[in-house]
Amino acid sequence: xxxxxxxxxxxxxxxxxxxxxxxxxxxxxxxxxxxxxxxxxxxxxxxxxxxxxxxxxxxxxxxxxxxxxxxxxxxxxxxxxxxxxxxxxxxxxxxxxxxxxxxxxxxxxxxxxxxx
Amino acid sequence: xxxxxxxxxxxxxxxxxxxxxxxxxxxxxxxxxxxxxxxxxxxxxxxxxxxxxxxxxxxxxxxxxxxxxxxxxxxxxxxxxxxxxxxxxxxxxxxxxxxxxxxxxxxxx
Numbered sequence: 001x002x003x004x005x006x007x008x009x010x011x012x013x014x015x016x017x018x019x020x021x022x023x024x025x026x027x028x029x030x031x032x033x034x035x036x037x038x039x040x041x042x043x044x045x046x047x048x049x050x051x052x053x054x055x056x057x058x059x060x061x062x063x064x065x066x067x068x069x070x071x072x073x074x075x076x077x078x079x080x081x082x083x084x085x086x087x088x089x090x091x092x093x094x095x096x097x098x099x100x101x102x103x104x105x106x107x108x109x110x111x112x113x114x115x116x
Numbered sequence: 117x118x119x120x121x122x123x124x125x126x127x128x129x130x131x132x133x134x135x136x137x138x139x140x141x142x143x144x145x146x147x148x149x150x151x152x153x154x155x156x157x158x159x160x161x162x163x164x165x166x167x168x169x170x171x172x173x174x175x176x177x178x179x180x181x182x183x184x185x186x187x188x189x190x191x192x193x194x195x196x197x198x199x200x201x202x203x204x205x206x207x208x209x210x211x212x213x214x215x216x217x218x219x220x221x222x223x224x225x
Contacts, residue, residue: 035214045153045161045204047214060213061117094160101149101208104172106160 002027004095004107012089012114018082022095022107029053029073033098036069036080038091039109046091050098051078085114118142118209120217128225135192137220139205144185149208152181152190155219156201164203165190192222200224 008020022034036048049059051069059067068081082089092111096103119142129135139150148168153161163172165181168188178193192199205217 037216044219045155045206045216047206047216050214058213100166101147102151102163102166102206103153103161103214104163104166106162109160 002097002105004097004105006093006095006107006110008093008110008112010111010113012085012112013116014086014114015084018080018085018089018112018114020080020093020095020110020112022078022080024076024078024097029071029076029078034071034078035096035098035103037094037096037103038089039094040088040091048080048082087114090114117213118145118207118215120205120207120215122203122205122217122220124220125218126221126223128223129195130225131195131197133195135190135195135199135222137190137192137203137222139183139188139190139217141186141188141207145188145207146209148184150181150183150188151206151208152179153204153206154199154201155204161204195222 003025005023012018030053033050033052035050038046051057057069066083071078090113092109094109095107097105121140123138150168152165155161169181180191182189202219202221204219
């Protein structure tokens with residue numbers, strides 16, 4: 001059974017860079033795309049982007065200037081970097097596996113707060 | 117970019133009743149690439165339905181999805197206590213990108 005686990009700082013200062021890692025167990029990164037999704041407190045889900053096992057990426061257009069995703073096949077991990085964060089980037093961040101057109105396995109989520 | 121509008125925003129029902137949730141797209145969803153998720157407080161979303169009408173592994177048959185083009189529906193035939201949650205639809209577009217609807221909360225009446 002595939003399991004995903006997000007990790008990273010829970011507090012980031014405004015204008016700095018948010019960095020999160022998703023560790024995948026019970027399966028390989030190969031043959032799938034891997035997504036990041038976020039959810040501001042009390043609000044809905046927002047897709048951020050995805051990365052393939054080979055490193056190909058696709059980001060939400062409104063976040064393209066801020067987002068970089070990468071993959072580390074040796075560690076079975078993929079990562080998210082979000083630059084120049086503001087309070088609007090405060091959210092629970094989820095990683096998830098894309099199977100075809102949908103997200104079939106999700107991490108439990110990690111809350112990242114942007115505050116000085 | 118496709119916009120998904122879910123209605124109603126909140127559905128107040130009693131256990132045993134039927135829930136009908138709507139997801140309307142601003143343009144046609146390609147190949148019925150439409151999924152539904154359930155989210156309970158403090159938990160990650162859980163996949164319920166994919167490709168508009170296929171139940172995910174382990175999902176009870178009281179959950180059913182239908183629709184095509186721009187109009188999609190999730191039906192919960194008889195609400196169980198554990199079904200009270202927020203439901204999101206999601207489409208996979210031609211860019212290709214993913215878009216979520218704003219969610220429908222199913223609450224106990």
